[in-house]
Amino acid sequence: xxxxxxxxxxxxxxxxxxxxxxxxxxxxxxxxxxxxxxxxxxxxxxxxxxxxxxxxxxxxxxxxxxxxxxxxxxxxxxxxxxxxxxxxxxxxxxxxxxxxxxxxxxxxxxxxxxxxxxxxxxxxxxxxxxxxxxxxxxxxxxxxxxxxxxxxxxxxxxxxxxxxxxxxxxxxxxxxxxxxxxxxxxxxxxxxxxxxxxxxxxxxxxxxxxxxxxxxxxxxxxxxxxxxxxxxxxxxxxxxxxxxxxxxxx
Numbered sequence: 001x002x003x004x005x006x007x008x009x010x011x012x013x014x015x016x017x018x019x020x021x022x023x024x025x026x027x028x029x030x031x032x033x034x035x036x037x038x039x040x041x042x043x044x045x046x047x048x049x050x051x052x053x054x055x056x057x058x059x060x061x062x063x064x065x066x067x068x069x070x071x072x073x074x075x076x077x078x079x080x081x082x083x084x085x086x087x088x089x090x091x092x093x094x095x096x097x098x099x100x101x102x103x104x105x106x107x108x109x110x111x112x113x114x115x116x117x118x119x120x121x122x123x124x125x126x127x128x129x130x131x132x133x134x135x136x137x138x139x140x141x142x143x144x145x146x147x148x149x150x151x152x153x154x155x156x157x158x159x160x161x162x163x164x165x166x167x168x169x170x171x172x173x174x175x176x177x178x179x180x181x182x183x184x185x186x187x188x189x190x191x192x193x194x195x196x197x198x199x200x201x202x203x204x205x206x207x208x209x210x211x212x213x214x215x216x217x218x219x220x221x222x223x224x225x226x227x228x229x230x231x232x233x234x235x236x237x238x239x240x241x242x243x244x245x246x247x248x249x250x
Contacts, residue, residue, distance in 0.1 A: 052213035062242035143210025
């Protein structure tokens with residue numbers, strides 16, 4: 001009779017762990033690649049970071065932004081591919097404000113990777129004081145190229161291209177929304193040309209859009225940093241998916 005004893009070999013365990021670890025790594029890399037392609041060329045997920053769009057959008061809510069609505073931007077540049085159309089009056093859009101300085105290429109590459117592995121909770125961008133800051137804002141399109149914008153007593157009026165009269169903002173915009181407050185943004189100087197306390201008209205050129213937050217006293221927008229050009233509009237907010245109680249079109 002020949003007896004046999006099965007013995008566990010540590011090498012066998014390593015052989016089993018090797019293929020499993022390789023498969024797991026491939027799954028993670030494929031997931032990252034899909035995330036980068038979708039989030040850069042089709043649609044992105046954004047977290048509302050401020051109160052500037054209240055009551056339409058609240059802090060910590062999450063929205064889906066269509067990148068193909070206006071054409072996805074070429075990665076690491078302001079150039080963009082053809083899209084389905086142009087921003088329209090009343091659209092909620094994600095914009096990169098003009099004052100956001102261009103980050104280094106290394107930071108631009110690392111930012112989406114950090115976002116993926118932190119489930120969008122981490123940003124690598126910093127403001128001049130070293131505090132974390134996102135490089136985007138959600139605003140509403142009020143003025144289109146060729147429009148003339150007038151701010152008087154904190155109210156916005158628009159004279160459309162080819163028009164002769166100024167029309168109050170909410171008569172021009174074809175969607176219903178609530179504008180919070182008729183006062184300047186906190187901390188603004190009354191000497192700003194578009195602060196709301198000095199009359200002044202602004203003519204938008206063929207690539208400029210005038211964007212505003214719905215919560216005017218707490219919004220940094222085109223009143224302080226001027227209109228944004230088309231290449232700085234990232235995409236159109238199309239759906240709110242978080243929290244569950246607020247799911248729907250904002």
